[in-house]
Amino acid sequence: MGTKWSAAPWGVGLALVGVMASAAAPAVAHGQASHQLAKRIVLTNPDTGRSVPASTGDDIEVRLTHYSERGLNYSWDIPQSSDPAVLRRTSGGSTPAGDATVTFRGEKVGTVTLSAARRCRPDPGRICPLATSPWRVTVTVN
Known part of the structure; x- marks a missing residue:
């Protein structure tokens, strides 16, 4: 007597996969746009002077790193938002x-400037230049 195979378990399994896949997808009504996920935008030292688009809910992370050269140590003020x-x-x-x-x-629609200043701290016996270096990025939130 031979072995009998039934396609019924395969059909049930495929039907369950279809149900689970449709349950995992977000429901969007006809003519209604789905919500955009918030994103993280990272800005660093070389980004000064850039204009950056963002959306409400997005996180904008500013990472400014110090550096030293010839006995002069350059550090950053904490970046500020103009609004x-x-x-x-x-x-x-x-x-x-x-x-x-x-x-x-x-938080809301608008255009702001993120800014910080780089300052010099000399090692003993060194003298810093009098100038400070600004860091600025324009962010437009839509």
Whole structure:
């Protein structure tokens, strides 16, 4: 007597996979756009002068790193938003070495400037130049 195979278990299995796949997909009504997921935008030292688009709910992380050369140590102020109602600071601070890391969240539509200044701290016997170097990025939140 030979072995009989039935296709019934395969059909049931495929039907369950179809149900599970459709349950995992978000439901979107006809003519209604799905919501965009918030993203994280990371900005660093070389990004100065850029213009960056963002959306409400996005996180904008600014990571400015210090550096040293010829006995001069360059450190960063903590970056600031020109309009905290548009880009609100959610966390951040600086390290003793002079790094600064801040995260902002897009709260409402608008255009702001994120800014910080790089300052010099000399080693003993060294003299810093009098100039400070600004860091600025324009963020447009839609």
